[in-house]
Amino acid sequence: MTMTEDAPPAVQDAVGQHPAVQGAVGRNTAGRESAGRESARPVPLRRNLRFQLLWGGSAAGTLGLHVSDTAYPLLLLAMTGSSTLAGAFGALQIGASVLCGVHGGSVADRYDRRRVLIAADSVRLLAALSVPLAMALDAFSVVHALLVAVVIGATIAYSGPVRLLAVRSVVAPEQLRQALAQDEARMSGAGLAGPPLAGLLLGAGRAVPFLGAALASLLSLTAACLVRFPRRAEPAASKAPSGTAVSGTAATGTVTGEELTGEAAAKEGSGALAGFRHLLADRTLRATLAVVFGINLVGSAVVLPVIVLLRERGVPSGGIGLALAGEAVGAMAGALLVSRLHRLAGPGALLLAVAWFVVPLFLAPLLPGGAVTVFAALFLMGLGVPALRVMIDILVFQQVAEELRGRVIAATMTLFTVGMPAGMFGSGVLLDHVAPGTALTVLALLLALGLLPATFDRTLRRAVWPA
Numbered sequence: 001m002t003m004t005e006d007a008p009p010a011v012q013d014a015v016g017q018h019p020a021v022q023g024a025v026g027r028n029t030a031g032r033e034s035a036g037r038e039s040a041r042p043v044p045l046r047r048n049l050r051f052q053l054l055w056g057g058s059a060a061g062t063l064g065l066h067v068s069d070t071a072y073p074l075l076l077l078a079m080t081g082s083s084t085l086a087g088a089f090g091a092l093q094i095g096a097s098v099l100c101g102v103h104g105g106s107v108a109d110r111y112d113r114r115r116v117l118i119a120a121d122s123v124r125l126l127a128a129l130s131v132p133l134a135m136a137l138d139a140f141s142v143v144h145a146l147l148v149a150v151v152i153g154a155t156i157a158y159s160g161p162v163r164l165l166a167v168r169s170v171v172a173p174e175q176l177r178q179a180l181a182q183d184e185a186r187m188s189g190a191g192l193a194g195p196p197l198a199g200l201l202l203g204a205g206r207a208v209p210f211l212g213a214a215l216a217s218l219l220s221l222t223a224a225c226l227v228r229f230p231r232r233a234e235p236a237a238s239k240a241p242s243g244t245a246v247s248g249t250a251a252t253g254t255v256t257g258e259e260l261t262g263e264a265a266a267k268e269g270s271g272a273l274a275g276f277r278h279l280l281a282d283r284t285l286r287a288t289l290a291v292v293f294g295i296n297l298v299g300s301a302v303v304l305p306v307i308v309l310l311r312e313r314g315v316p317s318g319g320i321g322l323a324l325a326g327e328a329v330g331a332m333a334g335a336l337l338v339s340r341l342h343r344l345a346g347p348g349a350l351l352l353a354v355a356w357f358v359v360p361l362f363l364a365p366l367l368p369g370g371a372v373t374v375f376a377a378l379f380l381m382g383l384g385v386p387a388l389r390v391m392i393d394i395l396v397f398q399q400v401a402e403e404l405r406g407r408v409i410a411a412t413m414t415l416f417t418v419g420m421p422a423g424m425f426g427s428g429v430l431l432d433h434v435a436p437g438t439a440l441t442v443l444a445l446l447l448a449l450g451l452l453p454a455t456f457d458r459t460l461r462r463a464v465w466p467a
Helices: 009-017 019-040 049-080 083-110 113-136 142-169 173-204 208-226 262-268 274-281 283-312 317-324 326-344 347-361 371-383 385-395 402-417 420-431 436-455
Strands: none
Touching: 049 083, 049 113, 049 142, 049 173, 049 208, 083 113, 083 142, 083 274, 083 402, 083 420, 113 142, 113 208, 142 173, 142 402, 173 208, 173 317, 173 326, 173 385, 274 283, 274 402, 283 317, 283 347, 283 371, 283 385, 283 402, 283 420, 283 436, 317 326, 317 371, 326 347, 326 371, 326 385, 347 371, 347 385, 347 436, 371 385, 420 436
16 A cells, blocks of 8 residues: 555645645655555565575475385385385375374464474484484394384374475465465475486485485475474464355355454364364365365376286386376476466366366376376376365465464365375275276276266355455
């Protein structure tokens, strides 16, 4: 708001009646307006040191996690020859993250967030260092590796919500979408570079990937120690309700995100399960989360049939790895399309469009072309992922009171990941009975059937972006 707009009417009238005074005041006002605009304009994101340090630390930590997620199963497979034990690492990691997720959100809302992040990164660093140390002492075992999986999963549950809250606390509100898009590039880049880097490091020595993961954890911990951000949620006691991204909820009496402020947030926000209650209280949020849950559930089941199918067609392991990198490459490209896709459609329409776009792509590996076809299909699948992730942040996380946000983030992350172990396990069971091509057809059909209720949900289709 400019100084001229704030000036009393009598002063404005006087200025209009006296040209000399008008000129002098006009020049002074213009100068103050310019200075006000300069001071109000946020620092460009590329020069925001706190954000870039957080982003760099998160990028290092995420890369280390992807290296670990590949190196541990490969090492367990080499040690035991058991694919079940190799797969158990990922299952235990996800399981620990899901089990600790509720408490992790509650901790993010109630305790010093910076200390929580430092503690989680410190524990993950110690867990990573324990592996090469045990190898040097010739004491490394399968049990040790699986315990590390549990520790990693637990630290993700505590650090994940805090990192999201830290990012939004160091950038201006109008820059948040850009910051989230950059964060998507971090996740996609780490997902692309992590697996081949793990294989390269493992080839250099059995302990090398885990030393690399420890270095990544150290960089993440260093960034957490250097960056200052708000320690805990500040209650929004006097904030007035302003609606949500969903049209028509006021008529039904549904409690929405922006309405959960002040005393309402205090009542709704008590308890570790408050995040789940908030998500389930709104019809559109329920439908949105159900669609993403279905995509993650079925999507996690697709990888194994694709690998088996490519092996049956004689594609070498290196070719399979490159083909599976298509999704990460697509997500990196999709990070550049976030704003454009959000302008093209409302959140509900965008969610349904991306979900239905994925359904026929599940059948693409059945076409000729082998690894190239799989890469192209996964690339197209990955294009819409960043837009959906940022959509969830805007539609869910930004519309909830600050004192409840950590638990809502943790609840959302839990609901998104809880079905993934079932998808992986179900995929293996399905492949024990049918061919990989049939398995992919069944999965595509299951996703299509699961999307039908949301597709006919008028409230979801008509959802609009928050003001």
